[in-house]
Amino acid sequence: MAKMSLDKDKIKIVLLEGIHSSAVATLNEAGYHNIDTYKTALPEEKLIEVIKDAHFIGIRSRTQLTRRIFEHAEKLTAVGCFCIGTNQVDLGAAQEHGVAVFNAPYSNTRSVAELVLAEAILLLRGIPEKNAVCHRGGWMKTAVGSYEVRGKTLGIIGYGAIGTQLSVLAESLGMKVRFYDVVTKLPLGNAQQIRNLNDLLGMADIVSLHVPELPSTKMMMGADQLAQMKPGAVLINASRGTVVDIEALAASLESKHLSGAAIDVFPVEPRGNDDEFLSPLRNIDTAILTPHIGGSTQEAQENIGLEVAEKLAKYSDNGTTISSVNFPEVALPQHGEAHRLLHIHKNIPGVLTAINRVFSDNNLNICSQYLQTNEKVGYVVLDVDSGDSDLALEQLKQIEGTIRARVLF
Numbered sequence: 001m002a003k004m005s006l007d008k009d010k011i012k013i014v015l016l017e018g019i020h021s022s023a024v025a026t027l028n029e030a031g032y033h034n035i036d037t038y039k040t041a042l043p044e045e046k047l048i049e050v051i052k053d054a055h056f057i058g059i060r061s062r063t064q065l066t067r068r069i070f071e072h073a074e075k076l077t078a079v080g081c082f083c084i085g086t087n088q089v090d091l092g093a094a095q096e097h098g099v100a101v102f103n104a105p106y107s108n109t110r111s112v113a114e115l116v117l118a119e120a121i122l123l124l125r126g127i128p129e130k131n132a133v134c135h136r137g138g139w140m141k142t143a144v145g146s147y148e149v150r151g152k153t154l155g156i157i158g159y160g161a162i163g164t165q166l167s168v169l170a171e172s173l174g175m176k177v178r179f180y181d182v183v184t185k186l187p188l189g190n191a192q193q194i195r196n197l198n199d200l201l202g203m204a205d206i207v208s209l210h211v212p213e214l215p216s217t218k219m220m221m222g223a224d225q226l227a228q229m230k231p232g233a234v235l236i237n238a239s240r241g242t243v244v245d246i247e248a249l250a251a252s253l254e255s256k257h258l259s260g261a262a263i264d265v266f267p268v269e270p271r272g273n274d275d276e277f278l279s280p281l282r283n284i285d286t287a288i289l290t291p292h293i294g295g296s297t298q299e300a301q302e303n304i305g306l307e308v309a310e311k312l313a314k315y316s317d318n319g320t321t322i323s324s325v326n327f328p329e330v331a332l333p334q335h336g337e338a339h340r341l342l343h344i345h346k347n348i349p350g351v352l353t354a355i356n357r358v359f360s361d362n363n364l365n366i367c368s369q370y371l372q373t374n375e376k377v378g379y380v381v382l383d384v385d386s387g388d389s390d391l392a393l394e395q396l397k398q399i400e401g402t403i404r405a406r407v408l409f
């Protein structure tokens with residue numbers, strides 16, 4: 001059997017938060033069997049213990065990978081976010097520790113868009129309240145305040161992968177789509193971009209949020225913005241809990257300024273299904289509350305499991321970083337008989353010269369070389385003759401600015 005740089009059974013992979021079994025199957029197929037799985041996110045201290053000797057970790061939206069976690073994760077090579085959002089990971093700290101982060105940018109967009117569309121219909125018919133009343137033995141048969149979505153204006157905030165998908169589906173139901181985005185976007189179908197957020201809020205019957213969690217989107221729907229919405233309009237948030245001021249939303253629903261809301265994400269979410277969900281919206285019948293399940297369908301989870309597991313296996317097997325969210329992206333061919341050196345370093349002057357010096361001083365041949373840098377880190381991949389890799393790796397590790405170096409063969 002060919003000698004491996006690191007026996008795949010020694011490569012420890014930890015998958016948290018009930019990641020779909022397609023991930024384990026994909027990793028097994030790629031030869032990785034040392035996999036620990038957990039159904040929930042873990043408290044910080046437990047996470048530190050578990051991650052200490054892990055080479056790869058898979059998480060979803062709940063696990064917070066803080067700088068402190070990266071400081072303790074000595075062997076960690078890459079993180080797989082088995083979801084779209086990567087705000088739960090300190091991407092800067094990951095980069096500084098030479099840890100590549102991957103996600104699944106598209107696999108659950110359709111699931112979110114379908115849920116939002118269904119909620120738009122339910123909200124305009126006043127179903128959440130009528131449903132709650134029925135459960136309590138009441139009967140609220142009335143057409144007052146009930147509307148079709150046909151002909152109504154859907155205001156989408158954040159016209160990215162999910163926003164555009166929603167736009168297309170909503171138009172097929174006869175809705176008018178208007179959107180607000182900080183970037184100029186190609187409107188699909190008959191959608192129109194509105195340049196001012198308040199203008200959009202003032203014209204929409206339904207406002208749906210599809211922005212990432214960023215400093216600029218934090219609390220972007222506060223009391224003032226909710227007040228700008230049309231009386232009787234509804235708000236849908238399946239983006240991130242920090243985007244909406246939840247207390248202000250509760251007040252707006254209680255005062256009946258908004259006739260309803262559908263909220264999937266919350267400023268504080270339970271770690272797992274056994275923890276209590278606390279929210280000022282719990283007693284408000286006009287609100288649909290869902291436990292962050294916008295992307296939780298069998299189709300999405302299976303695809304995500306496959307997609308992210310493949311990215312992790314590829315990075316482990318040959319160093320490819322394509323679609324990493326925090327790392328210079330390099331697509332690498334197989335390295336055949338050659339040994340492949342991977343050198344991750346701070347993007348400071350002199351590192352490349354020092355790398356080249358290792359090869360010239362020792363009279364070593366480089367078969368192929370790949371380089372990509374971003375603002376903070378550089379990623380150099382060098383394919384070398386098998387007999388040269390030990391010496392080269394040893395010396396590459398000594399170069400000032402080196403974050404991490406490993407060899408694959």
Ligand SMILES: NC(=O)C1=CN([C@@H]2O[C@H](COP(=O)(O)OP(=O)(O)OC[C@H]3O[C@@H](n4cnc5c(N)ncnc54)[C@H](O)[C@@H]3O)[C@@H](O)[C@H]2O)C=CC1
Binds near residue numbers: 181211217
């Ligand atoms: N509820 C759930 O289960 C899920 C939630 N999500 C959340 O949805 C978010 C959006 O997902 P995608 O559409 O795939 O992201 P995306 O990155 O494709 O689109 C986001 C859009 O928001 C725009 N944007 C950024 N800052 C903005 C601002 N301040 N104002 C207006 N627009 C702004 C961007 O220009 C971009 O067009 C994710 O970041 C994630 O947090 C994603 C999947 C499932």
Ligand SMILES: O=C(O)C(=O)COP(=O)(O)O
Binds near residue numbers: 293
């Ligand atoms: O994809 C995302 O960003 C989500 O919010 C979905 O998160 P989840 O994997 O369901 O914890």
